[in-house]
Amino acid sequence: MSPLAIEEVKKNLEARLPDVKLRLVGDSLLIENPEDLPRVALFLKENPKFLFDYLSSATGADYLTFLESVYHLYSMAQKQGPVVLRVRVTKNNPRIPSLAPVYRSAELQEREAFDTFGIIYEGHPDLRRLFMWEEFQGHPLRKDYEQEDAEVLEAADIAWLEARGIKIPDEMKEKAKTLQAAGQRAITRKPEKPRN
Amino acid sequence: MTIFGWGVFKGMMVTLKNFLTSYFRKPDEGGIFTVQYPEEREKAIENFRNFPFLVYDGSPEKIRCVACGICERECPPKCIHIEMEIDVAGKPTRKPAVFDIDYGLCMNCGMCEEVCPFDSIFMDHAFEVTAPERNEGLVRNKKELSKSNEYFQKVRPTLASSIDQKRKAAEEKKKAAAAPQGVGGQAQPPQGQEPK
Amino acid sequence: MQNLLSSIDMIFVTAKAWVLSLLALFLPKWLIILASITISGVVILCLGPVIMMYLTLLERKLIGRIQNRYGPNRVGKWGLLQPIADGIKMFTKEDIVPANADKIVHLLAPIAIVVPALMIFLVVPFGKSMTAVNLNIGLLYFIAVSSITILPIFMGSWASRNKYSLLGGMRTAAQMISYEIPMTLAVVPAIMMSQSLSTNAIVLSQAGGCGLNWFIFTPWGIVGFIIFFLCATAECNRPPFDLPEAESELVAGFHTEYSGMKFALFYMAEYMNAFTLCGIAATLFLGGWQGPFLPSWVWFFGKTFVLICVMIWFRGTFPRFRVDHLMGFAWKFLLPLTLVNILLTALWQFTSNLVAWIGSILVLGISLWTLVKLNRTFVPEKRHYPLES
Amino acid sequence: MEIINALKNTDETQILEINFGPQHPSTHGVFRMTIQLEGEKICGLKPVFGYLHRNHEQIAENLPYAAIMPYTDRLDYVNALANNFGYALTIEKLAGLEVPERAEYIRVIMAELARVVNHITVIGFMLNDLGAFFTPLLYAFRERERILDLFEEITGSRLMNNFFRFGGVKRDLTNANLAAIQKIVSKFPAFLKEFEALLTKNEILCMRCQNIGVLSGDTATNAGITGPVLRASGVNYDIRKVDHYSIYDRFDFKIPLGEKGDVYDRFYVRVLEIRESLKILEQALAKIPAGEIINKKSLPLLKMPRNFKPPVGEAYGRVESPKGELGFYVVSDGTPQPWRYHVRAPSLINLTVLEEMCLGQKIADAIIILGSIDIVLGETDR
Numbered sequence A: 001m002s003p004l005a006i007e008e009v010k011k012n013l014e015a016r017l018p019d020v021k022l023r024l025v026g027d028s029l030l031i032e033n034p035e036d037l038p039r040v041a042l043f044l045k046e047n048p049k050f051l052f053d054y055l056s057s058a059t060g061a062d063y064l065t066f067l068e069s070v071y072h073l074y075s076m077a078q079k080q081g082p083v084v085l086r087v088r089v090t091k092n093n094p095r096i097p098s099l100a101p102v103y104r105s106a107e108l109q110e111r112e113a114f115d116t117f118g119i120i121y122e123g124h125p126d127l128r129r130l131f132m133w134e135e136f137q138g139h140p141l142r143k144d145y146e147q148e149d150a151e152v153l154e155a156a157d158i159a160w161l162e163a164r165g166i167k168i169p170d171e172m173k174e175k176a177k178t179l180q181a182a183g184q185r186a187i188t189r190k191p192e193k194p195r196n
Numbered sequence B: 001m002t003i004f005g006w007g008v009f010k011g012m013m014v015t016l017k018n019f020l021t022s023y024f025r026k027p028d029e030g031g032i033f034t035v036q037y038p039e040e041r042e043k044a045i046e047n048f049r050n051f052p053f054l055v056y057d058g059s060p061e062k063i064r065c066v067a068c069g070i071c072e073r074e075c076p077p078k079c080i081h082i083e084m085e086i087d088v089a090g091k092p093t094r095k096p097a098v099f100d101i102d103y104g105l106c107m108n109c110g111m112c113e114e115v116c117p118f119d120s121i122f123m124d125h126a127f128e129v130t131a132p133e134r135n136e137g138l139v140r141n142k143k144e145l146s147k148s149n150e151y152f153q154k155v156r157p158t159l160a161s162s163i164d165q166k167r168k169a170a171e172e173k174k175k176a177a178a179a180p181q182g183v184g185g186q187a188q189p190p191q192g193q194e195p196k
Numbered sequence C: 001m002q003n004l005l006s007s008i009d010m011i012f013v014t015a016k017a018w019v020l021s022l023l024a025l026f027l028p029k030w031l032i033i034l035a036s037i038t039i040s041g042v043v044i045l046c047l048g049p050v051i052m053m054y055l056t057l058l059e060r061k062l063i064g065r066i067q068n069r070y071g072p073n074r075v076g077k078w079g080l081l082q083p084i085a086d087g088i089k090m091f092t093k094e095d096i097v098p099a100n101a102d103k104i105v106h107l108l109a110p111i112a113i114v115v116p117a118l119m120i121f122l123v124v125p126f127g128k129s130m131t132a133v134n135l136n137i138g139l140l141y142f143i144a145v146s147s148i149t150i151l152p153i154f155m156g157s158w159a160s161r162n163k164y165s166l167l168g169g170m171r172t173a174a175q176m177i178s179y180e181i182p183m184t185l186a187v188v189p190a191i192m193m194s195q196s197l198s199t200n201a202i203v204l205s206q207a208g209g210c211g212l213n214w215f216i217f218t219p220w221g222i223v224g225f226i227i228f229f230l231c232a233t234a235e236c237n238r239p240p241f242d243l244p245e246a247e248s249e250l251v252a253g254f255h256t257e258y259s260g261m262k263f264a265l266f267y268m269a270e271y272m273n274a275f276t277l278c279g280i281a282a283t284l285f286l287g288g289w290q291g292p293f294l295p296s297w298v299w300f301f302g303k304t305f306v307l308i309c310v311m312i313w314f315r316g317t318f319p320r321f322r323v324d325h326l327m328g329f330a331w332k333f334l335l336p337l338t339l340v341n342i343l344l345t346a347l348w349q350f351t352s353n354l355v356a357w358i359g360s361i362l363v364l365g366i367s368l369w370t371l372v373k374l375n376r377t378f379v380p381e382k383r384h385y386p387l388e389s
Numbered sequence D: 001m002e003i004i005n006a007l008k009n010t011d012e013t014q015i016l017e018i019n020f021g022p023q024h025p026s027t028h029g030v031f032r033m034t035i036q037l038e039g040e041k042i043c044g045l046k047p048v049f050g051y052l053h054r055n056h057e058q059i060a061e062n063l064p065y066a067a068i069m070p071y072t073d074r075l076d077y078v079n080a081l082a083n084n085f086g087y088a089l090t091i092e093k094l095a096g097l098e099v100p101e102r103a104e105y106i107r108v109i110m111a112e113l114a115r116v117v118n119h120i121t122v123i124g125f126m127l128n129d130l131g132a133f134f135t136p137l138l139y140a141f142r143e144r145e146r147i148l149d150l151f152e153e154i155t156g157s158r159l160m161n162n163f164f165r166f167g168g169v170k171r172d173l174t175n176a177n178l179a180a181i182q183k184i185v186s187k188f189p190a191f192l193k194e195f196e197a198l199l200t201k202n203e204i205l206c207m208r209c210q211n212i213g214v215l216s217g218d219t220a221t222n223a224g225i226t227g228p229v230l231r232a233s234g235v236n237y238d239i240r241k242v243d244h245y246s247i248y249d250r251f252d253f254k255i256p257l258g259e260k261g262d263v264y265d266r267f268y269v270r271v272l273e274i275r276e277s278l279k280i281l282e283q284a285l286a287k288i289p290a291g292e293i294i295n296k297k298s299l300p301l302l303k304m305p306r307n308f309k310p311p312v313g314e315a316y317g318r319v320e321s322p323k324g325e326l327g328f329y330v331v332s333d334g335t336p337q338p339w340r341y342h343v344r345a346p347s348l349i350n351l352t353v354l355e356e357m358c359l360g361q362k363i364a365d366a367i368i369i370l371g372s373i374d375i376v377l378g379e380t381d382r
Helices: A003-016 A035-044 A106-117 A154-163 A170-182 B006-021 B070-074 B109-113 B149-155 B157-181 C002-009 C012-026 C029-066 C082-091 C101-123 C138-159 C163-194 C199-204 C219-235 C260-285 C295-315 C323-350 C354-374 D003-010 D056-061 D063-075 D079-093 D101-130 D133-157 D175-199 D203-209 D216-221 D226-233 D263-287 D296-303 D344-357 D363-373
Strands: A023-024 A028-031 A052-063 A068-074 A080-090 A096-099 A121-122 B053-054 B080-085 B092-102 B121-123 B146-148 D016-020 D032-038 D041-048 D313-321 D324-332 D341-344
Touching: A003 A023, A003 A028, A003 A035, A003 A080, A023 D341, A028 A035, A035 A068, A035 A080, A035 A096, A052 A080, A052 A106, A052 C163, A052 D313, A052 D324, A052 D341, A068 A106, A068 C082, A068 D324, A080 A096, A106 A121, A106 D344, A154 A170, B006 B053, B006 C029, B006 D175, B053 B149, B070 B080, B070 B109, B070 D216, B092 C163, B109 B121, B109 D063, B109 D296, B121 D016, B146 B149, B149 B157, C002 C012, C012 C029, C012 D063, C029 C295, C082 C260, C082 D003, C101 C138, C101 C260, C138 C163, C138 C199, C138 C260, C138 D016, C163 C199, C163 C323, C163 D016, C199 C260, C219 C260, C219 C295, C219 C323, C219 C354, C260 C295, C323 D203, D041 D133, D041 D363, D056 D063, D056 D341, D063 D079, D063 D175, D079 D101, D079 D313, D079 D324, D101 D133, D101 D175, D101 D203, D101 D263, D101 D363, D133 D175, D175 D263, D203 D263, D203 D363, D216 D344, D226 D324, D226 D341, D263 D363, D344 D363
Parallel strands: A028 A080, A096 A121, B053 B146
Antiparallel strands: A023 A028, A052 A068, A068 A080, B053 B121, B080 B092, D016 D032, D032 D041, D313 D324, D324 D341
């Protein structure tokens, strides 16, 4: 959708929902207050002029100081789009109202964003991790995520494995002991940044 | 209205036809298309790429690779490891001392072949690569990777001959340029491609 | 010439008689009777597994050809030794028993399933006077024994303590009991016409006329044959009625938890069942060993193998039924049709001429039309697919 | 007393819970569903993901833009070219690169061939799930093999093509290649006819597939279902027609729509889509012009992928992959590697309505419904 059309969407939204604070970021609409998101989406979905009845993509992004949730809306009935909606939240309290009641296609995508970014979508019918297992710690797509080293076992892992009758080589046990003594976790080296 | 059971009958006729024609039809006309693998082989397709190998001219010492490390850096799964050879004086000799490729990691994308400015690394046709063990068994060192230009000519004739022509032209040009100044010697990498 | 033919025809019978007469030289009479039974038993015990082994090869070859492949062709010429290689593999495989399984029943099931499969062989007339036991209630025996097969399958599925197996076992029980009924009823016309329950007598009643006296060349015969054959396919769990195994749904159904030789025994029972059921179908409707020129046992085996090939052809072509459709097909379609068929047989018995032909075709046509109309779920819907720009 | 109580409650059925997958022959990989069964009827179904998760997005965020291309092959490994297409399109949008005419044609030809490959594979596997013992699958593979041989000749690899480059394609199509494609295209209708005669009118198949797993158009739209699954429900939405990306507006092709949105419609719409793809291929082969195959601006980038730094910004590119809408969301921060890279995977999102379609059906139907949705676990779990 061209920038002009996004202006029109914004104008319509402001006319209908005057208390919603909107800002244009590039070609997209930033909703300043996350609480307003479902209202905006519902308006765009049901207004006969727009009929954005299809949520194509919903995902998160980590911008170091804040987390962002991005939604790409299209209209199947009018064959137009996209309208890009953004919501920004702080890392300490990443709570965004869920769009799943409005668009069911958000169901799995919001679960994925919850899994990878830790954004909590309030009102989601079944907010669990999607790809990772339930006990998994951390959110892998955040920029500050530290990846565990798959080759090195920690003391807790060894205890878990040995309780199930799996034999562990001594050198691995030694390594785990030194790690534990140093109070470190088994973290892989970050991939080096390519030169700019 | 079709007779009940006609669809079943028609399907049976198709399989019967295929059963009968499998005895006399040619493979590309719908007959048996199995290739009896170890005895018969399909005609090698020139563009087929599998694992990379290094080309040398004449003897293995005259390896084309200058250990510039571009392929090492651009390799998406980081399966290449190169160390530059250092002579007695401590100067780099522009020859690889170590050139390892982990076939277990390599994903046959052909990126190294594309980025190599010295026409030294190419994708091989050998696909029967096996090892009893996945960590060390699939790592190939410089000696195993080096293959003669004749082999390259045999495996990928059109590419090899075009590259030979290009190299010959470049050499003649260099000779012509070098002759008046009287400076011969090492091949210089093309401008702008030497890593800093 | 005639002499030679008949001597080839009777070659197995003569051989057995010769062995018995040799034994009679130094054995008491009661032992000879025992020896006669033993010889027949040993022959059947050897025949069953061998037939099973080569049926697997035949099936793999035929399906391969249907699918434009070669099928097994590495072990021996044309893969002829493949079944032996498979057998060795099966024997040397580790026998895995699930930790929670009911061990005794788990072990018993594959053994128990082979027994009825072998028992049916007794009443199959392989050729002229080549029935192992010429029971005068042969068909009744066959129907009774073949229905035992449900039990071991259910034993195996229950003892495995696997949910997939359990589902497979439930399906088997339902399917086999349902298909038992139209199968039995489809046999009735043949009994009515030959007025005997003995398999031998049924074959004999189809003699003469260069094969045109076979029951299949009558309207009730062809309907009965088709129904019997479909039910037989369902009875031995062959596609398209292979719901108990249902590879793509229940992994392997009742034998999911079996491996090695136990698994092979299940397979053996399945193939032997397929063979005997095809043999019985040939006996009942295709004139058994009756046929001109060739020796009787060649005719019998030829007919049986043609029927088995049709079963394999089914396997290579059809998708699988669903449970409710399968039951519906048995109860709502095959069962009424068999009842109509019995009626037709009676009609045929009284007016065996052109009127009977026309009458039967009319009755069949009307009943088929009614059954199709009543079973709308079996009829494909017509669909229209608009192409829009 | 307890016994009497127990006897009173006998008409209450016990619910059987099965784990369907990850090791199961017909979940198309390592997909897992926990199914609650009441007899053979499904009364609850929960999909479980992640058995093939490799964090594709994080891998990509640590790689230069060009090096992500081979990784996109591994998303939907049945038709890698559509993934290449989507990613190349997004980056071209981000960097504002033009694609030469001939390259566009080559892209369309390859993408449509990939669509044909995908659809016949899916149909074959679906019929295999139905219990047709590999016959339709192997007939389909016979034809697929020819196209894959062609891919090998053109792109260098049968499945992991890695063929598209930013602003063009990797290798030109020779006249011999074009003739080979033409031969495949002209032979294909005969195969389709045989294939349809084999099973489409088969009574058993119609019994199994018709009115099973019905998905209404409204639910499909709301749940973000795309691709043939959506069109089988009667919604006319094809990104090739809506976005006119690449040069799809130059070809005359139609969109087949389903009537009821059941398994049979999904199956048959795919057959019809193959026919439309063949139409596009024929037109493209007739009209393909001579010329460059890659944008001159991006030519040096092939040798130095790390010098490719798109301007700061973001782009969302989407293509009509055979599975549905394949979207790539890329945020650039001006460095050689993307700041954020997200794949909108159709295989994953089409599974949103799986439970709804399966409820009340038999267990055998769950498998064909899953088969008719057409998932590839490489894309679902990423």
